[in-house]
Amino acid sequence: MRAVIAPTPGGIEALEVVDLPQPEPAPGEVLIRVTAAGVNRADLMQRKGLYPPPAGITDILGLEVSGDIVSVGEGVTDLPPGTHVAALLSGGGYAEYVAVPAGQVATVPLGISLVDAGGIMEVACTVWSNVFMMGKLQHGDTLLVHGGGSGIGTMAIQLGKAFGARVIVTVGSAEKAATCRELGADLTIDYKQEDFAAAMSEAGERADVILDIIGAKYLDANVSVLATAGRLIVIGMQGGVKAELNLGALLSKRAAVMATSLRARPSPEKSAIVSAMVAQVWPLISDGSVRPIIHATYPLEDVGLAHQVLEDSSHTGKVLLTP
Template sequence: MSDLPATMTAIEITEPGGPEVLKPTTRPVPAAGDGEVLVKVSFAGVNRPDCLQRAGGYPPPPGASDIPGLEIAGEVVAVGPGVTRWKVGDPVCALVAGGGYAEYCTAPADTCSPPPRGYGLAEAAALPENYYTVWTNVFERGRLQKGETILIHGGSSGIGTTAIQLAHAFGARVFATAGSADKVKVCEELGAVRGINYRDEDFVEVMKEAGGADVILDMVGGPYIQRNLDCLKLEGRLVQIAFLQPPVVDKFNFLKVMTQRLTITGSTLRPRTVAQKAAIARQLEDKVWPLLEAGTVKPLIHSTFPLADAAGAHALMESSQHIGKILLQV
């Protein structure tokens, strides 16, 4: 489009460090390349990988923007060569490998989806990172089936609230850990049969009394790794998606993995190919978008910050005081 500005406001990481290193800057508006669209961003999601990147622990993959931000929603303002599904003016939400904290962001056309019917762009921006992550890890890698039991750690996070709702919607029996009575209550309102306050309850004992878990979704790591194995049923699956505590543990008893025929798996999303992410997007549009449109599941948005206050959004994220999703409004 000839009327696009030459420059835009974006948030850059001035140096590795705390939230205060996130500063507004002026950057050239990117151009849509082959198979890409250029999106005028209305909202961008804030995720823990953004915080990890800001701290210097999660560099962008080769070719990706150094600007943080892994999910966006907005309006297509230009299409690159080879793009047939989208046209200028279309609303989209998209998973991106970086660049979301900006007024404009390019996205692979194949990882874009239309917002579910009835959804505004704020709600749409809260979908890609969480729903891609939960779908691939809980239902593909974790192979969760109707009637099985799942334990979800971090139940009040964006990932956790998504996982609780989807697991419940697909007929699983859901348990979830959280760090306060209010957060436990939210987990149960979303579909968990039992919320577990990890500050004053032992989730291992609770799960043993409940008969154990078929699947555990964990983003904590550290001492949770062995404790998670102690919760699993015969042929249970531990799915690791992040580490709030160290990924390396000194003592690990592998015998239970063998005797109980357990599976330990996990994944990261950002380095996957566009084709792999596109396949996930189509599955979500087919199997999950109808649930969103029917109101069976929904994103929980805790708060929205202006783009210029990305530092405030990161500070809230790292405080763990939020329930659900944090967004930037551009």
């Protein structure tokens, strides 16, 4: 099968489309013929050598796919061959076939195409596990999402609004701001034009939950805009890994700072997240309340172009690959 690896860490040129043996499903796994694979910033980090796969996981890039099941391993009885599914992976998605634990697989929700389904599992699980399971976002809360035009951002806006939250986002362009408002964002802040903390203060806004992809660069400002008992959840480090935390400010607000990673979690934890997310999010996709936002789809051979789009942050929503 064709697959994408980056045997030597580096830039776009490090990506190689190679021929590798087709995997076989182990007990408890299913083998998926990939229709589409989502491209995520974690893949760019892996290509650069900054985010290696967990021990025992393939070095083929890719953390989510859609496709149809072609065979199942011992013990799998509820996902027969031919079922159209979306899957959350620890790796292996940039390929024609991938084997994945059955608990990390879900049938594609009604109302979306099999191709578009390639861009829902990673973002939906990331948002659900962080904003709702850890952040405990409630009806009437205010959610601040950094990177509102990203795949995670566009999903977080929609889910936040679907569950009755006020949603504030930071974006990098007027076009992304317009899309975020169309998706339901109540306030958009162009971080290239103004300081988000100052803008929120001027508007009298405080955040009960913050979903942050920036990390160190935003730590102080994030804490400053937290509401009393607010929860800051850091899921990315685009702005660095080290910063000084004002514990006094955190203590005065009785607030919490949490940092999480989805990829490194053991399969039973991922399966529990998938199950909880599907129960809550799939009905919203099926009735049209929430939809995947797809920026562009590229053939597997153009994986370098797909990575460049994410490098440039020129996308709104998800970028997909089709083997």
